[in-house]
Amino acid sequence: MSNLEDLYREVILDHYRTPRNKGELPPPAVCTEGSNPLCGDEIKIFLDVRDGIVHDVRFSGHGCSISQASASMMTTAVKGKPVDAVRAVAKRFKQMMTIEEDDGSTPADVKLGDIEALQGVVKYPVRIKCAVLGWNTLLEGLATVGA
Amino acid sequence: MLQRQVGGKPIHYLDSANSSHKPNRVIDAMSQFMREGYAPIGRSSYTLASDASNAYEAARAKVARFINAPSPREVVFTKNATESLNLAAQSWGRANLNEGDVAVLTHMEHHANIVPWQMLAAEKGLEIRWVPLTADFQLDLTSLDSLLRGAKVFAFTSMSNVLGTINPVRELCDAAHRAGAIAIVDGCQSVPHMTTDVQAWGADMLAFSSHKMCGPTGVGIFWARESLLDAMPPFLGGGGMISEVRLDGFTCAELPAKFEAGTPPIVEVIGLGAAVDFLSEIGMNEVRRHEIELTNYAYRALKDRYGDDITIHGATNPELRGATFSFAFRGVHPHDVSQVLDQHNVYVRAGHHCAKPLMRLIGANATARASMYLYSNENDVDALVEALDDVSSIF
Numbered sequence: 262m263s264n265l266e267d268l269y270r271e272v273i274l275d276h277y278r279t280p281r282n283k284g285e286l287p288p289p290a291v292c293t294e295g296s297n298p299l300c301g302d303e304i305k306i307f308l309d310v311r312d313g314i315v316h317d318v319r320f321s322g323h324g325c326s327i328s329q330a331s332a333s334m335m336t337t338a339v340k341g342k343p344v345d346a347v348r349a350v351a352k353r354f355k356q357m358m359t360i361e362e363d364d365g366s367t368p369a370d371v372k373l374g375d376i377e378a379l380q381g382v383v384k385y386p387v388r389i390k391c392a393v394l395g396w397n398t399l400l401e402g403l404a405t406v407g408a
Numbered sequence: 409m410l411q412r413q414v415g416g417k418p419i420h421y422l423d424s425a426n427s428s429h430k431p432n433r434v435i436d437a438m439s440q441f442m443r444e445g446y447a448p449i450g451r452s453s454y455t456l457a458s459d460a461s462n463a464y465e466a467a468r469a470k471v472a473r474f475i476n477a478p479s480p481r482e483v484v485f486t487k488n489a490t491e492s493l494n495l496a497a498q499s500w501g502r503a504n505l506n507e508g509d510v511a512v513l514t515h516m517e518h519h520a521n522i523v524p525w526q527m528l529a530a531e532k533g534l535e536i537r538w539v540p541l542t543a544d545f546q547l548d549l550t551s552l553d554s555l556l557r558g559a560k561v562f563a564f565t566s567m568s569n570v571l572g573t574i575n576p577v578r579e580l581c582d583a584a585h586r587a588g589a590i591a592i593v594d595g596c597q598s599v600p601h602m603t604t605d606v607q608a609w610g611a612d613m614l615a616f617s618s619h620k621m622c623g624p625t626g627v628g629i630f631w632a633r634e635s636l637l638d639a640m641p642p643f644l645g646g647g648g649m650i651s652e653v654r655l656d657g658f659t660c661a662e663l664p665a666k667f668e669a670g671t672p673p674i675v676e677v678i679g680l681g682a683a684v685d686f687l688s689e690i691g692m693n694e695v696r697r698h699e700i701e702l703t704n705y706a707y708r709a710l711k712d713r714y715g716d717d718i719t720i721h722g723a724t725n726p727e728l729r730g731a732t733f734s735f736a737f738r739g740v741h742p743h744d745v746s747q748v749l750d751q752h753n754v755y756v757r758a759g760h761h762c763a764k765p766l767m768r769l770i771g772a773n774a775t776a777r778a779s780m781y782l783y784s785n786e787n788d789v790d791a792l793v794e795a796l797d798d799v800s801s802i803f
């Protein structure tokens with residue numbers, strides 16, 4: 262058990278059991294779909310972006326505790342933030358997941374806060390893609406709205 | 409391998425439907441051949457090469473006997489079952505199917521028996537029809553004859569890799585023939601676990617993989633009736649499959665060399681031969697009996713402990729299913745289930761098992777699947793049951 266506690270931290274299980282910002286947003290909010298072909302997880306991210314600010318964000322779909330908790334934590338982290346700040350957090354997150362190099366371009370004051378609880382995922386390489394599914398879909402969504 | 413410990417605890421390998429472990433005699437046969445008998449086959453006339461060719465052909469004869477094929481000439485070695493099914497579609501299908509022709513598949517196929525037909529359908533303009541499933545995930549045969557009407561080929565699995573459902577192969581082959589279609593059996597899941605008799609089935613083609621039946625990876629089997637193989641164009645071109653090559657063309661070698669272009673997986677075929685010996689000596693009826701008992705045991709152990717908290721998909725009668733269980737546990741996502749089980753060295757697979765159309769019918773994006781084989785035992789089942797308890801304690 263002791264090993265799994267690293268993966269399934271209490272905050273993560275909390276976000277999994279009571280996901281934040283779960284649901285949909287009506288148009289003109291933009292919906293982007295992401296999926297994990299290998300495990301079948303599917304997610305939709307709804308983004309309401311105006312004037313360079315993520316005014317609102319929701320997610321729906323199904324997946325394992327890691328993908329759901331990660332998406333939930335992501336929505337709380339990015340809601341109300343300027344798009345640039347959102348991109349910086351996403352970048353920092355991917356660096357933590359070891360799928361992107363830290364090229365020093367992200368300012369040191371970009372902090373992940375609670376999301377750092379997902380650090381334990383790195384030890385389970387097959388689960389990394391679960392954790393980044395929501396984030397990648399979010400980035401795609403930002404690209405579609407041209408923000 | 410199965411004696412191995414991880415983190416000081418024994419392992420419980422419950423992923424045999426994916427790929428099986430190998431007995432020592434298979435490993436030994438391969439290493440002994442490489443140490444003492446290795447030579448290229450078919451081309452060179454020195455003694456060692458002809459001994460190696462004989463060993464290779466002896467393995468082919470063993471495989472032929474194992475599936476009760478009328479002749480070893482009908483047994484073609486490929487890379488895996490996937491290649492065998494592509495061979496069926498690309499060689500037989502391309503030569504025999506034209507625009508508007510109908511191919512029939514079932515809702516419980518592995519992607520390996522779907523995509524090759526879809527590729528051909530896109531190229532040729534074929535129609536693909538699907539045999540639906542009943543509520544308890546058996547093939548729904550009520551409208552089979554009308555589905556097959558006008559069809560040229562019916563390709564189906566003998567056992568579902570997700571549900572363990574055993575299909576009535578004989579009945580399905582008969583139905584295909586009544587409609588004038590050929591019957592292609594994806595035997596990946598049944599050949600390793602029960603008696604195979606292509607003649608009693610009345611099948612026209614059969615595909616399966618060595619690595620799921622105690623043999624090594626890297627070799628698959630394609631069997632087809634000699635008359636069909638004779639009429640089929642070659643699949644891959646190159647050395648070994650020709651009898652003559654001139655600047656203006658080539659003529660094909662005899663069967664089965666016609667379908668074995670290039671240097672074949674010689675060592676792997678030797679290993680497969682040893683695996684067939686191993687299974688034949690134990691007896692496929694005995695393998696099946698062991699698995700029925702174990703399935704019964706597992707079903708009861710899981711249900712006694714967890715009742716309605718566990719949903720085991722598919723048939724409940726162990727006579728009608730193989731030792732492969734897909735299950736849902738207390739609404740916990742299969743990834744999370746398998747992650748916790750992994751902590752207890754209980755190895756199950758979580759995912760869509762390369763059968764997405766079937767997963768859609770089950771109404772899940774993924775399931776956790778435990779699958780057993782002749783070396784699995786009650787300890788493995790007990791370990792699974794115990795470890796699931798930990799899943800409930802976390803989620």
Ligand SMILES: Cc1ncc(COP(=O)(O)O)c(C=O)c1O
Nearest residue numbers: 488489490518520569594596617
């Ligand atoms: C029913 C079925 N068909 C085809 C395959 C493909 O076998 P291979 O990956 O060895 O080509 C599998 C293996 O997972 C299977 O279970």
